[in-house]
Amino acid sequence: MKIGRDDKTPPEIATAEATAAGDPTAALHGRLLNVSRMATIGEMAAGIAHELNQPLTAISNYASACERLLARPGADLADVREALQQIRAQTTRAANTIRQLRALTEGEQAPRARVDISDLVAELNDLLRTNAHGVQLSLDLAPELPSVTVDTGQVQHVILNFVRNSLEAFVTRPTANPCIEIRTRLTAAQEVELAVTDNGPGLADQARERLFHPFFSTKLRGTGLGLAISSSIARAHGGSVGYRPNPGGGACFFILLPAQTPE
Amino acid sequence: MQPPAATVFVVDDDEGVRNSLRLLLKSVGIASRTMASAKEFLDAYKPNQPGCLVLDVRMPGMSGIELQQQLNLRGAVIPVIFITGHGDIPMAVEAMQQGAFDFLQKPFRDQDLIDRTQRALVRDSRSRAALAQRARILERLESLTPREREVMGLMIRGMPNKVMAAELGVSQRTVEIHRARVMEKSDAASLAQLVRMVIDVESRAEG
Numbered sequence: 400m401k402i403g404r405d406d407k408t409p410p411e412i413a414t415a416e417a418t419a420a421g422d423p424t425a426a427l428h429g430r431l432l433n434v435s436r437m438a439t440i441g442e443m444a445a446g447i448a449h450e451l452n453q454p455l456t457a458i459s460n461y462a463s464a465c466e467r468l469l470a471r472p473g474a475d476l477a478d479v480r481e482a483l484q485q486i487r488a489q490t491t492r493a494a495n496t497i498r499q500l501r502a503l504t505e506g507e508q509a510p511r512a513r514v515d516i517s518d519l520v521a522e523l524n525d526l527l528r529t530n531a532h533g534v535q536l537s538l539d540l541a542p543e544l545p546s547v548t549v550d551t552g553q554v555q556h557v558i559l560n561f562v563r564n565s566l567e568a569f570v571t572r573p574t575a576n577p578c579i580e581i582r583t584r585l586t587a588a589q590e591v592e593l594a595v596t597d598n599g600p601g602l603a604d605q606a607r608e609r610l611f612h613p614f615f616s617t618k619l620r621g622t623g624l625g626l627a628i629s630s631s632i633a634r635a636h637g638g639s640v641g642y643r644p645n646p647g648g649g650a651c652f653f654i655l656l657p658a659q660t661p662e
Numbered sequence: 663m664q665p666p667a668a669t670v671f672v673v674d675d676d677e678g679v680r681n682s683l684r685l686l687l688k689s690v691g692i693a694s695r696t697m698a699s700a701k702e703f704l705d706a707y708k709p710n711q712p713g714c715l716v717l718d719v720r721m722p723g724m725s726g727i728e729l730q731q732q733l734n735l736r737g738a739v740i741p742v743i744f745i746t747g748h749g750d751i752p753m754a755v756e757a758m759q760q761g762a763f764d765f766l767q768k769p770f771r772d773q774d775l776i777d778r779t780q781r782a783l784v785r786d787s788r789s790r791a792a793l794a795q796r797a798r799i800l801e802r803l804e805s806l807t808p809r810e811r812e813v814m815g816l817m818i819r820g821m822p823n824k825v826m827a828a829e830l831g832v833s834q835r836t837v838e839i840h841r842a843r844v845m846e847k848s849d850a851a852s853l854a855q856l857v858r859m860v861i862d863v864e865s866r867a868e869g
Contacts, residue, residue: 449720449747453676456769460682463772467689482685489678533722 450496450529454489461486495525513546513659516591517583519555527562531579534569536562539582545658547591549636554654557629557640561595561652564626568599568650585658590638594653601650602642629654666711668783670694673703673729674718674745679768683716683775690776692783700724704732707740712790714741714763714782716775719753727753730760739789741782745770799859802848810847813840818857 461482468474468482517540527536547554562579569577580596626640633640638656645651670687672694674680680696687694694716697703701724703715715733719726730742741763746754754765763785764778806814816826823841827834850856 452747452768453679457676457678457682459769460679460686460772460775464682464685464689467686478685478688482682485678485682489682492678531722 447496447526447529451493454493457489458486461489511548511550513548514551515544516547516554516593516656517541517544519551520558520581520583520593523555523558530566532566534566534577534579537578537580539580541584544583544585544591545660547656548659549656553632554636554656557632557654558593558595560626560629564652565595565597565599565650568597572600574599586655589658590655591658592653592655594651596645596649596651598645598647598649601644601648667693668787669711669713670716670779670783671703671713672696672716673700673726675699675721676718679718686772686775687779692779700726700729703729709736709738712786714743714779714786716743716745716779719744719746719750719757727757727760730757730762734760739786739793741785743778743782796862800863803859803863805847806844810840810844813837814844814848814856814860817841817844817853818860
């Protein structure tokens, strides 16, 4: 994986604070972005709480078991040793969850970095799986893609947003064997594409036109901001987002980002 | 035949949690079997297997609540202790309404889990003993002839022999013989005990 800092941040992706005094549209965009990302994180928080509670429960059980085993005469040390190893493994597991959460929230002010988009997906893997609730999630990540120069937090936000839309579509319209696939590839136009495809109900024709307009939503409690923000993040990176129906039924949302020429 | 030994079944999709529970139970001398899904448990479950079930409420595939419903449909007596995560209280309430033995919220105190598991095992052994007792009574009552059963029905309503004889169109002597047979076959020490046996069996048939 190749991550380098790029200090020549283009002006259009400057943060909300920097632009608040100038362009009011940019300031609004910045604020909306914060609200939407916090909403996504809020929804993910329940999943994260669960994901931390699991190793904590296991650690606590193992520790108690050790105390009780050692209190017995002729204690079986093999069991105790096994428990201690497991405690360490569960601690690592909890630490990984926290690291992921931090990576996601620190994206806020992060300068752009040169990354492989597949790595960004891989980083989200555990978080996505925790929130999948019975939906089969598969990854088809192209190896050795040209890198993209992005605000990693923002692009991960777009990915989470796409996946969340698919998950919510399954809730609205239950599907047998619900599946979501995240695929990365290089297009013929030398753009890096990340596509999130599901086998859910897909979208009605009339919804497609206004899909990326702010405050348009097909969801019962949607804010209509998720895709609008995803779209403006993509544009700020010189890319775009789009929708195409999945040939086998269901929806496919994708983001295209300009590929960097190799150094 | 010796009944199988009591086993605690731990069903949780999280490997760390279920293995830690197994070791915790082992540390106090309680044998357990761990399973990763509700389906795995249902496939292995035998109704005559005594024990209790420690069940994660939230699992992919069949949830803990759905497993409980399946067990209820099968008329299973195995007591279920639910383990719920943070914010799963509405689910815990639903589980209790559907007859769960108890529930624990993660992370829980180890002693709470051990205490509840031990109580659930006691409950299971009692309900199995009661079931066996009822089965024995039922067997005895089923050995009655239709006429004897008719007499028993009138006996437990407290009908005097004389009235019963008129009701059935037989002699008092015949009624007395039937009565004696009923008491002998049911192995009841008194009319009061016979009444209790019948109530027991009937409440089971309804439940």
